[in-house]
Amino acid sequence: MSIRPYREIVRRKSRQIYVGDVPVGGDAPITVQSMTNTLTSDARATIEQIHALEDAGADMVRVSCPDEASTRALKEIIRETSVPVIADIHFHYKRGIEAAEAGAACLRINPGNIGSADRVRDVVKAAVDHNCSMRIGVNAGSLERELLEKYGEPCPEAMVESALNHARILEDNDFFNFKISVKASDVFLSVAAYQGLAEACDYPLHLGITEAGGLSTGTVKSSIGLGMLLWSGIGDTIRVSLSADPVEEIKVGYEILKSLGLRRRGVTIISCPSCARQAFPVIKTVETLEQRLAHIQTPLTLSIIGCVVNGPGEARETDIGLTGGGKDNHMVYLSGLTDHKVATGDMVDHIVELVEAKAAEIEALNASGETTAIEAAKRIA
Structure with missing residues (x-):
């Protein structure tokens, strides 16, 4: 078939x-x-x-x-x-x-x-x-x-x-x-x-x-x-x-x-609906990030997951990821790989800084022509 x-x-x-x-x-x-x-x-x-x-x-x-x-x-x-x-x-x-x-x-x-x-x-x-x-x-x-x-x-x-x-x-x-x-x-x-x-x-x-x-x-x-x-x-x-x-x-x-993958503009946030397993306030965090990242036009992906059940899997597919860990110790993923940890109080500011830096990096690559054809196609679509 x-x-x-x-x-x-x-x-x-x-x-x-x-x-x-x-x-x-x-x-x-x-x-x-x-x-x-x-x-x-x-x-x-x-x-x-x-x-x-x-x-x-x-x-x-x-x-x-x-x-x-x-x-x-x-x-x-x-x-x-x-x-x-x-x-x-x-x-x-x-x-x-x-x-x-x-x-x-x-x-x-x-x-x-x-x-x-x-x-x-x-x-x-x-x-x-x-x-x-x-x-x-x-x-x-x-x-x-x-x-x-x-x-x-x-x-x-x-x-x-x-x-x-x-x-x-x-x-x-x-x-x-x-x-x-x-x-x-x-x-x-x-x-x-x-x-x-x-x-x-x-x-x-x-x-x-x-x-x-x-x-x-x-x-x-x-x-x-x-x-x-x-x-x-x-x-x-x-x-x-x-x-x-x-x-x-x-x-x-x-x-x-x-x-539908037909066009991309700005930050696509993949986030969980939150539950009793969440290690930080997911809903409030996502609301704040949507507001603070609204100025980003460069297409990129960000996953915000409250616990480790689906967090690592979603993070593997996004440019930047955050997964709830211990009581005040959450894992940050860059390009799908575990990179470092961040405390709840610093979390939002830190993610905003990472997204802005990643957007600037992507724009610089696009301007220099160093982005591969596959990457360009994914980001411009």
């Missing part, structure tokens, strides 16, 4: 587009994005939020442009931020033209919703003239009336048909620089729609479980839905939709990709 390598994810083959200077689709890394919740017309507040998202690792950021005041603010917003900005256009075609002229890297717009063929042509021309891509965004909650009448309710078939209808409008205008999403708040509906769309076209797909909920519930729903799709090779860019600080969306997005 032939068994596929259990860690292998074979990504769906899709064409590649660019959102600004960021490639999406093809063999490009899966990108992570979020959306601001400030008034876009308040340029300063929007810029500050985008900077926070940039620091968290956002590859691109979407802003809502429901009115002319918002598109007027775009020029300043784009000038003072470094990630590509996606303008979310609701129904008014002029906002799309204004956003493209202001320098938006992408328009989130459904061409079938903006009126006449002339209006569509005008938006397409603006996108071409200003090197702006598009995203067709189908949502189960706002499907066209004729599709609801045809199918009776939101269903995967209706969502795929809607997406392909919008895509055909752009194709008829000789425009192919777009990606597609088919989002629903229901995990089963969203996953089935993406699976159907993945079979029906080769455009890059933007994944999301829309209106997923708060930080805890939304993370769970998004992890299940996006995880199923990503594990099967579907998806080129993701957004985790949470009723929470947008920065949390970026953090969760990276954790989903890291858990």
Whole structure:
């Protein structure tokens, strides 16, 4: 019996587009994005939020442009931020033209919703003239009336048909620089729609479980839905939709990709849930380390295990490891090997110093070109 390598994810083959200077689709890394919740017309507040998202690792950021005041603010917003900005256009075609002229890297717009063929042509021309891509965004909650009448309710078939209808409008205008999403708040509906769309076209797909909920519930729903799709090779860019600080969306997005080995950024902490065997307060230690290591962008692994049952085994697989030992005498592992001991009171500061030093070492090796091809592949993925 032939068994596929259990860690292998074979990504769906899709064409590649660019959102600004960021490639999406093809063999490009899966990108992570979020959306601001400030008034876009308040340029300063929007810029500050985008900077926070940039620091968290956002590859691109979407802003809502429901009115002319918002598109007027775009020029300043784009000038003072470094990630590509996606303008979310609701129904008014002029906002799309204004956003493209202001320098938006992408328009989130459904061409079938903006009126006449002339209006569509005008938006397409603006996108071409200003090197702006598009995203067709189908949502189960706002499907066209004729599709609801045809199918009776939101269903995967209706969502795929809607997406392909919008895509055909752009194709008829000789425009192919777009990606597609088919989002629903229901995990089963969203996953089935993406699976159907993945079979029906080769455009890059933007994944999301829309209106997923708060930080805890939304993370769970998004992890299940996006995880199923990503594990099967579907998806080129993701957004985790949470009723929470947008920065949390970026953090969760990276954790989903890291858990599947699709992309790594920052410190991956492997830690136990703690039990009566713990030789130090594991939960508090991990909480503190997550906060103090949030600035590290270099991919590396850290294991924090409260006792010797699983500690040595986990430490063998991580860059740095800590295993609870005696009453106040815990073992530190470096590159999988036992190295020295540390007392509880010095533990957190010591681990932070070790991680920062290891990150600097990795970055120096990367800069000098001394990292082996295998090591580089593991760390960049």
